[in-house]
Amino acid sequence: MHRINIVKLLSLLLLTVTFSVHAQDESQNDNHAENSHTVKDLKTEIKEYISHHLLDSHDFTLFSYTTVEGDHKYIGFPLPVILWDNGIKIFSSSKLHHGESVAELNGEYFSLYHNKIYKTDAEGTITFDNHQHPTNSKPLDFSLTKNVAFIILVGLFMLWMFNSMAKSYKKSTIPSGIGRFLEPIILYVRNDIAIPNIGEKHYKKYMSYLLTVFFFVWIINLLGLTPLGVNVTNNIAVTFALALITYLFTTFTANKNYWKHIFWMPGVPLPMKIILAPIELLGTFIKPFSLMIRLYANITAGHIVLMSIIGLMFIFKNWIGSPLSFGLAFALALLELLVAALQAYIFTMLSALYFGMAVEEHEHSEHH
């Protein structure tokens, strides 16, 4: 008896819920015509927020809000700005006030426009050419931006982590502390990434780079999923630098066989050798280029999709949209956890593969 009552109650509840959602939808549709331009504003605002999040910035902001009076309040802390403009100039980014005011230093003025620092006059006017590009002079920017700060922090964190792990091996062969977590991962990188791809003979000299890049990309990808707003690997300059290191390692540790296979492919007819040489040479650049694009695009796409789905909450503005967007965002965040590790794995794996190509020895090539 009780069970039937509960079922009835539940179905009644469900019905009312459906109706109330309908009613809400209709009332929103009525308002839609009048509010159409405010809705559009919200959409552009969300777009701007997302594109702003993807950029590097000169200060570290945890969150920001607008007061009733229309003032922007930022919670966070400033980072040092280091400029090279006829001599080194250092000041705190709090002077820039997130682009809302002009920083003055010994009679020279700098202001922020689209996250880039320009030299301006006392009012901070920025002049534009026909293509809407600023014509103000741009000092060389060596600032400790958010990305740089987090790269240094992760570097220090890794130094501390692996040093403490290495020390624990001096006491016994069984690691203690964080080493218990790290040992299987390091062994995995060695036994399943480095040795099968590079080979028993040569893998040792690449291990330090492979481990570093694996843990660096992994930790920084994971940090990107926290609400800190760290997004280092979706800066193409960072992935470019990582890919460049892989390229330099491949090029400078390559043996004779590698170059022979690029410029004078053995075992193919002469016309083919001539055709293959430029293609193979181009291939050596495409490999690190694809490494760069893959890491950058995966992380950027993940961030954009995740933030767009969270943004849906503010567009729907009803109570069915919010749980939906929350649920989707939660599922997607779990997927991003996988992607963070997978991209680190793929980057390390492909680097190892390229190193393996560079040191491969074709003992059997004389036989066929």
Added chain:
Amino acid sequence: MTIPNIVGAGLIVIGAGLGIGRIGGSAMDAIARQPEASGKIQTAMLIAAALIEGIGFAALFAA
């Protein structure tokens, strides 16, 4: 974004999806045939999928 761009992006996603789907399906077949080689097959599958994904992303940026 213009309409050709959107159509192009859609075509890229269809192509990349078909490619990665085929790789995944074939890897499943291979693992079913030889479960003891599943580790190697997974590695090879991930590399091939990553290569297709790289080209897909490069094309998406061009579109």
